[in-house]
Amino acid sequence: MDPYCRIRVGNVVYETPTNSSGGKNPTWNCTLSTYLPTSIDSIYLQIFDERSFTDDECVAWSRITLPPAIFNNETIDEWYPLSGRQGEGQEGVINLVMSFREIDPNVIAQQQQLMQQQMQQQVDIDDPNLIDPELAAALEASKNETGQPPAVPITDEMVSEMLAMFPTVEVDVIRAILEDKRGDKQDAATALLQLSD
16 A cells, blocks of 8 residues: 545645555654634545555545644644544544644735735736636625625636545535535535535
């Protein structure tokens, strides 16, 4: 078995390198640094067996609630049970070391200001082919008087992104949810998370 780990934090997905011949006791020793939105209280972890000629197989998974102690500047080193074919919490355990560090609010404000400047620069471009379609949709939504964003065409790329985060959900379901959420990937991911619970 050649396992790798996929970790979803909110709507962002990270993957470890494959541990070739890791078998049932793989070691990744990876450090992931990510922004943690305030609404996120858990992460979703999947372990896949990488295959050469067929689709990679998800062999174990776990939804891990973030320990409150990490928000008090503590580092948590814990073993978490994995679920899979054998049942809930019956596929072994995974060791995670977690810590949390607050970001300086000034840095966030500077990043937001920079993003607004970049958006304004792109708005001033007359050629619609030079504007990112998702950015254009976001700009239109901010101009819309009704408060409801206009529908965004659902692309195969958008569906593929969601399918990578939710491999057990059918493509038609993902497309329908994206259409229902008017192309808003974050809302669609939230709906898919609720669907999988």
